[in-house]
Amino acid sequence: MAVSVSVVLLLLVLAVIFLRNGGLKISHALVCALLGFFMASTSLAPTIYDGVSATADVVSSLKP
DSSP, X not given: OHHXXXXXXXXXXXXXXXXXXXXXXXXXXXXXXXXXXXXXXXXXXXHHHHHHHHHHHHHHHOOO
16 A cells, blocks of 8 residues: 555656656646546556556665
8 A cells, every 4th residue: 555655656756757747638638647546546547557567666665
């Protein structure tokens, strides 16, 4: 749960930055949000979640 919240917050921050810089229009942001909601209800959602979790585990195990 903590990984998904972190990813959502990261994507939200990136979307706000893109909106403020003019690189992302509001219509594009809405389409991306709708895509995320629809992807969450497909059978591909567990695979995406597992991939993000595995990536987060690898990144957290790296020592600087």
